[in-house]
Amino acid sequence: MTTATNAPAWTTAVDDAPIAVAAAADLVAIAGAGGTxxxxxxxxxxxxxxxxxxxxxxxxxxxxxxAHLALSGPVGHALWRRADGRVLAEQTGAWSSAVRWAAPDRLAVASGRRALVLDTDGAQQWATDPAPSTVTDVAWLREGRRLASSAYGGVRCHERHTDKPVAEYKYLGSHLAIALNPNGRWICTGNQDSSIHIWRTRDGDDLTMQGYPEKIARLAFDDTGRWLASDGAPDITVWEFSGKGPAGTSPRSLRAHETITALAWRPGSSAVLASAGAEGTVAFWRADSGRPGTRVKPTWMRELPEPVTAMAWADPHTLVIADYEGRIEAWPLPDSLAR
Structure with missing residues (x-):
């Protein structure tokens, strides 16, 4: 493990506690808890x-x-258009904890017990029928032709303009996050009952990864779909989905934090994961090092004066981090990981 001493590419600050960082093309957005x-x-x-x-x-x-930025919050959602700075805000009164783009012109929003599909003018194209509880996350599969949403009891999938689900993947409990591998073969949820539930989409075969001490609120595949990272403990777990999937296997794990606050896979096929913790550390590590069932050491680590609350890769060579006090830094990828 190496401890970083290189300076950030740039530093700035915002007047709020950041809850999310988003990035695409040449822009980065820092979402503050207060609404800006x-x-x-x-x-x-x-x-x-x-x-x-x-x-x-x-x-x-x-x-x-x-070209557009989508935002969501406790009382609605908003759209910003880059071309002219237009902002459309919809205060629906519905809790909205997730926004996902299927293409430059199509957006899914979790809105109360429904998932809404909007165009770039904010106009509703269609909506799902009510789920059993508040929709906690949404994701697209089949190249944006099918929308998955999580709520109590499992995941429901809808085709374009279908309010009733065309497929349901059931597991009794509260599902907090969805992760879909890029080819759509696997649907995974992180759950309130401290488990990860996994379905194979073609036939609905499923399995549950249990034994986590805490709920699973952060769950993400890398771009290749081979590696699935999750929180749920001081250890980050990474399950391998090559071949027949993770059934009967053990995950790799990383312990670098007291409480995990952010996870972000480096874009591409490098198997590099960035993580952050409430104690103020940021770590990089390689998912393909070590063996299943072993604890992997960070390749690179840095300590900050404040907890990191959110992060995102601006490009494969730059990680943007935000801490609790609103300090924003862009970090170049360490040379030891640039392959």
């Missing part, structure tokens, strides 16, 4: 604009071309 998102140039940190959603923010996502 700051939009910055990814290369320099120069401010581009701000968007405010009254009532606070919970999630942020750029469209793939960075």
């Amino acid at each position: 998102a700051w939009i910055l140039e990814a290369a320099t940190g120069t401010p581009v604009g701000t968007v405010t959603l009254p009532g606070g923010l919970l999630a942020a996502a750029f469209s793939p071309d960075a």
Whole structure:
């Protein structure tokens, strides 16, 4: 393990506690808990604009071309258009904890017990029928032709303009996060009952990864779909999905934090994961090092004066981090990981 001493590429600050960092193309957005998102140039940190959603923010996502920024929060959602700075805010009164783009022109929003599909003008294209409880996360599969949403009792999938689900993956409990591997073969949820539940989409075969001491709120596949990272303990676990999947296997694990606050896979196929903890540490590690069932040491680590609350890769060589006090830094990838 090495401890970082190199300086950030740029540093700035926002006047709020960041809850999310989003990045696409040449832009980065810092979403503050109070309801304002700051939009910055990814290369320099120069401010581009701000968007405010009254009532606070919970999630942020750029469209793939960075032409639009979607935000959601406890009372609704908002859209910002880069071309003219137009902001459309919808205060629906519905808890909205997730936004996901399927393409530059199509957006899914978790809105209360429904998932809404909007165009870039904020117009509703269609909506799912009510789930058993508040929709906690949404994700796209089949190249944006099918929408998955999680709520109490499992995951429901909808095709375009279908309010009733075309497929259901059931598991009794509260599902907090969805992760889909890129080819759509696996649907995974992180759950309130301290488990990860996994379904194979073609036939619904499922399995449960249990034994975590805490709920699973952060769950993410890398770009290849081979590695699934999760929180749920002081250890980060990484399950391997090559071949027939993780059934009967053990995960690799990393312990570098007291409480995990952020996870972010480096874009591409490098198997590099960035993680952050409430004690103020940020670590990089390689998922393909070590063996299943072993604890892997961080390749690179740095300590900060404040807890990191959110992070995102601006590009494969730059990680943008945000701490509790609103300090934002862009870190170049360490040379030891640049392969």
